[in-house]
Amino acid sequence: MKKVLRQILLLSCFSMPAIHSFSQEPDLLKLLGDDEKTEKVRIKYAFKSPRVINGHSMEFLNPGTMDFRILHRFGQLDQGYKNFFGLDQASMRMGFDFGILHNLMIGIGRSTYKKELDGFIKYAPIRQSTGPWSSPVTVALVAGMTMDGTDWADPTRKNYFTSRLAYYFQAIIGRKFSEGFTLQIAPTMVHRNIVPLESDPNNIYAVGVGGRLKLLKRIAFTWDYTHVVIGMPDSGYYHPLSIGFDIETGGHVFQLHFSNSTGMNEKAFITETTANWGKGDIRFGFNLSRVFQIKKKKSENQKW
């Protein structure tokens, strides 16, 4: 019996320090096993704002937030000092966008140009993500409507309310390639119920190409080009191109840019851009976006 006891003591003396020293320095977290959960994770912040410049971006507002947007487009730069390089003339749009779900948002806006009211709904069936069942791209769909608020061009003829309306439908396929680079393509269709000339088509098909290149943590270079593929009138109209910078300052995002378009909704900038970059018909503009949290974020248990 004594022998047994001695053996026990001896063995435990040997094995104890062995385990003891083993547990001293190693990574204790490894004992829990590989806890890198393979979950589907959404890629966020592809753009600083749900708009590239004029067009919709692949990004959405967070649920429960409202984006108050003030857009300005000034006169042409080549007007010189007399008109202060176009700044004396301003066209603006005020908009309210609401984030409902992480992939659903709606918005309304009112522009001074043609006194237009516009509204849209934007939904993303697929969002770029990593992990199992992930998608390399975001696919978003936008449907919008605009209403012309000006007096009838010809009051003598019978005018219908529907003549004020135009619609647009857009699919956005975008990918955030890296922390600093995002690119998206947006096939778009605009339908106008009434067009100025008989020769103008009611349906216009276009493809938008927008992107972002992050220069600094809070500053990004952006571009937004829409190529009208079918339905471009023979003369007087051009493809809208805007290039600019997104500057983020705490609660605001400033989008400063140069563009040849004055319109600030899809129907206006795609079908009614009459200035030509080639001739230097460029104007300065900015979008000011302020996001408000209107509903507190839901949390599993609000103990804190």
Next chain:
Amino acid sequence: MKKAFVFLLSIFLTASVFGQRYFTKNGKINFDATSPSSPERVEAVNRSVTCVVDLKTGALQFALLMKGFEFERALMEEHFNENYVESNKFPKSEFKGKIKDVDEIDFTKDGTYKLKVKGDITIHGETKEVETEGKLVVQGGKINADADFNLKLSDFKISIPGLVADKVAKTAKITVSCSLEPLKN
């Protein structure tokens, strides 16, 4: 037969070492970097903190994903991840340290134990040594660990632009609260 018995018994004796490890995967860490003049609270909570403690050796480790911090305001969360802690570049934060004078504390009895913890904390790719006081509450085989301490944001190369300097404080108060369970291995 005798030998097998001896061997088993000695394993049983040494097994007590294993019973000294406790862990959790859903500990809570809260941080508050609200500056006194700020109209809105700059705070967030992470509810999936991993913590392991070895009461025998005093080794203590924490790990969390920066993206796991939940803010009341979505925009704040975006700025936190995008501009301040750069969660994509530095997804994980860790603490690896030791409970001081752990030999003098007997954790087998239920009760509250005040202790000092010292170790290295890594946030935003920067490592800094910290020392803080904490509390362990042992009750019925479970342990609650609590601690709070302050971290200087500049120590971790987290810069606050002048524009928001009146909202975001230069130091963040970190509050740790974990309930640990025995780790069976």
